[in-house]
Amino acid sequence: MPRRTPNPHTAAGERILATASELFYERGIRGVGVDLIADEAGVTKKTLYDRFGSKDDLVAAYLRRRRERWVDWFSARLAARVAAGARPGAERVLAALEIAEEWAQDNRRGCAFVNAHAEIGGLDHPGNAVVLEDKRYMLAAFTDLLREAGYPDAEARGAQVHLLYEGAIIAHTTHAQPDAFGTARAAAATLLASTAAR
Amino acid sequence: MPRRTPNPHTAAGERILATASELFYERGIRGVGVDLIADEAGVTKKTLYDRFGSKDDLVAAYLRRRRERWVDWFSARLAARVAAGARPGAERVLAALEIAEEWAQDNRRGCAFVNAHAEIGGLDHPGNAVVLEDKRYMLAAFTDLLREAGYPDAEARGAQVHLLYEGAIIAHTTHAQPDAFGTARAAAATLLASTAAR
DNA sequence: CTGCGAGTATACCGACCTGTGTGGTTACGT
DNA sequence: ACGTAACCACACAGGTCGGTATACTCGCAG
Numbered sequence: 001m002p003r004r005t006p007n008p009h010t011a012a013g014e015r016i017l018a019t020a021s022e023l024f025y026e027r028g029i030r031g032v033g034v035d036l037i038a039d040e041a042g043v044t045k046k047t048l049y050d051r052f053g054s055k056d057d058l059v060a061a062y063l064r065r066r067r068e069r070w071v072d073w074f075s076a077r078l079a080a081r082v083a084a085g086a087r088p089g090a091e092r093v094l095a096a097l098e099i100a101e102e103w104a105q106d107n108r109r110g111c112a113f114v115n116a117h118a119e120i121g122g123l124d125h126p127g128n129a130v131v132l133e134d135k136r137y138m139l140a141a142f143t144d145l146l147r148e149a150g151y152p153d154a155e156a157r158g159a160q161v162h163l164l165y166e167g168a169i170i171a172h173t174t175h176a177q178p179d180a181f182g183t184a185r186a187a188a189a190t191l192l193a194s195t196a197a198r
Numbered sequence: 199m200p201r202r203t204p205n206p207h208t209a210a211g212e213r214i215l216a217t218a219s220e221l222f223y224e225r226g227i228r229g230v231g232v233d234l235i236a237d238e239a240g241v242t243k244k245t246l247y248d249r250f251g252s253k254d255d256l257v258a259a260y261l262r263r264r265r266e267r268w269v270d271w272f273s274a275r276l277a278a279r280v281a282a283g284a285r286p287g288a289e290r291v292l293a294a295l296e297i298a299e300e301w302a303q304d305n306r307r308g309c310a311f312v313n314a315h316a317e318i319g320g321l322d323h324p325g326n327a328v329v330l331e332d333k334r335y336m337l338a339a340f341t342d343l344l345r346e347a348g349y350p351d352a353e354a355r356g357a358q359v360h361l362l363y364e365g366a367i368i369a370h371t372t373h374a375q376p377d378a379f380g381t382a383r384a385a386a387a388t389l390l391a392s393t394a395a396r
Numbered sequence: 397c398t399g400c401g402a403g404t405a406t407a408c409c410g411a412c413c414t415g416t417g418t419g420g421t422t423a424c425g426t
Numbered sequence: 427a428c429g430t431a432a433c434c435a436c437a438c439a440g441g442t443c444g445g446t447a448t449a450c451t452c453g454c455a456g
Contacts, residue, residue, distance in 0.1 A: 012433065027319050030228035033413060045415080047433060055414065115316035117372055118308070121225050135374030159375055160385035163365030166374075170364045174315055176333030177357055187358035190392050191385060210403065231443060243445075245403060253444065 008061060013051040015041040021062050025112050029059055029119045059116070060126035066112050067134050074099060074141075089149030090192040093142060093161055094185050100165060101172075101181035110173030111166075138162060146192075157195055161188050206259060211249040213239040219260045223310050227257055227317045257314070258324035264310050265332050272297060272339075287347030288390040291340060291359055292383050298363060299370075299379035308371030309364075336360060344390075355393055359386050 008017065019041040023032045034055055038045045052058040074096075081095040109115065113131040120127055142165070143158025151157060164184040171180035206215065217239040221230045232253055236243045250256040272294075279293040307313065311329040318325055340363070341356025349355060362382040369378035 010432065028228070028317055030226070030317070031319055034415085035413080044434060044436090046417085046435090049415070050432080110316070114312070114368060114372070118313035118316035119226055119228065121229055131372060132374065135369065135372050139369075139374055156381070156384065159381045160362070160388075162375070163362050163369055163378065163382055163385065164358075165365065166368040167361030167363065167365030170312060170368065171333065171337075171361060174312070174329060174333050176330065176337055176364075177360070180361065183354070183357045184361055186354065187361065187385075187389060190358075190389055194388050194392055208402065232445080233442075242404060242406090244405090244447090247445065248402080 008051045010051065012041070012043050012047050016043055016048055016051060016058070017061055017065055020058055021065055024059065024062050025066070025107075025109055025115075029116060034058075056126055059120075060130060063113065063116055063127045063130035063134075067130055067137075070103075070134070071137065073103070077102075089146065089151065090189060092145050092149075093188055093192065096141065096145065097161075097165060097168070097181055097185050097188060100168070104169060104172050104181065108173070111169050114166075114169070135166075138165060151192075151195055153195055157191060160191055164188055206249045208249065210239070210241050210245050214241055214246055214249060214256070215259055215263060218256055219263055222257065222260050223264070223305075223307055223313075227314060232256075254324055257318075258328060261311065261314055261325045261328040265328055265335075268301075268332070269335065271301070275300075287344065287349065288387060290343050290347075291386055291390065294339065294343065295359075295363065295366070295379055295383050295386060298366070302367060302370050302379065306371065309367050312364075312367070333364075336363060349390075349393055351393055355389060358389055362386055 007013075016037065020032070020037045023037060023040065034045055034048055037058075038048045041048075048058070052061060077099045078092070078096055081099070082092065086092050086095045104110075113134045116127055117131045120131075139159060139162045142161045143154050146154035146158050146161075164187050168180040168184035171177040171183075177183060214235065218230070218235045221235060221238065232243055232246060235256075236246045239246075246256070250259060275297045276290070276294055279297070280290065284290050284293045302308075311332045314325055315329045318329075337357060337360045340359045341352050344352035344356050344359075362385050366378040366382035369375040369381075375381055
């Protein structure tokens with residue numbers, strides 16, 4: 001066989017992915033058909049299938065793209081805070097949670113990976129790996145921030161902060177708590193102060 | 199008008215709701231058609247629409263049923279722990295998190311309300327109210343547990359524990375953390391000890 | 397015994413779904 | 427100038443979606 005899915009990185013492929021990304025996030029994966037995506041992208045279904053092979057693969061590409069964007073944006077934003085004087089440890093963790101809140105303001109449908117995981121039934125879906133990748137990345141981000149500050153229990157505390165982060169996204173998106181990220185930051189501050197005071 | 203959706207509480211209606219509840223949770227709301235539900239319940243589509251009016255209303259009924267079941271099970275389980283000697287405050291909060299973990303073991307697709315919220319696009323969907331209801335209930339459950347123990351900052355600490363609870367469910371179902379609920383309990387213990395020690 | 401609600405079976409509707417196929421056109425590199 | 431990749435337009439397949447319609451049977455309470 002030549003190539004199963006040749007190379008999506010063409011002008012039309014880019015448009016398809018951009019369109020699909022917005023539609024998938026806004027209306028849900030199952031709520032969007034490939035016809036609509038092709039139409040909105042100004043492309044025929046033929047081209048879509050030539051570029052991406054299947055809807056499932058397009059979904060996986062969407063998740064990868066979204067993850068890429070988030071990682072770039074998040075790390076750049078965090079680096080800026082570091083450059084602006086955020087000291088290692090608690091200060092940087094709280095900054096990370098502030099950045100997450102900032103992002104959540106513009107993404108009212110919540111975490112794309114949680115949503116995708118909810119919509120994707122089968123475990124064999126090519127998108128599931130990306131979902132897990134994202135969650136593990138954020139977990140590692142928090143533990144790394146604590147480890148670099150010399151916290152002896154960076155693993156444990158990082159995991160705890162990670163739960164606060166995930167919970168805040170849910171509580172924010174479902175409107176369960178009006179100031180979910182503020183709550184998360186308060187909790188994180190207490191947790192990290194408790195360690196530092198030891 | 200006589201009655202928009204007459205009365206779902208008939209023998210067939212019960213079978214429909216039971217079948218729909220399992221299918222909706224296991225395969226996702228959008229992943230299940232009304233034809234399948236009717237078939238599995240041994241009922242015609244006519245009957246299904248006579249009982250529930252629309253798929254959206256059936257979805258709302260599913261969420262209400264699921265919430266009812268969870269509230270009953272959770273509160274009974276918690277009452278048993280109280281009867282077994284769990285003291286007010288941290289002990290009961292940790293017990294609640296243990297109960298949630300127990301429940302999560304048997305519900306591998308995670309929180310039905312989070313999943314539903316992810317699948318339901320429009321804010322006008324009759325199921326959205328139930329989702330919010332559940333989240334607010336669990337938030338109140340934690341704050342109540344702390345208030346009854348005389349915590350001065352029951353509101354704030356309860357909200358923080360609620361985030362840990364929501365985060366643990368996400369981290370557990372996405373396999374982001376192997377022992378998400380253990381992590382949540384450790385964090386909750388630290389938070390509540392921090393208050394008590396003050 | 398009669399009236400009625402509940403449920404049955406079957407067929408249908410228009411719209412939508414993912415995916416495939418056949419051709420024709422444009423643009424670009426060699 | 428020629429080949430090739432990318433793209434277009436159009437049509438179609440086979441199936442599912444939510445929802446409706448007609449007409450029949452059954453059990454039971456008045």
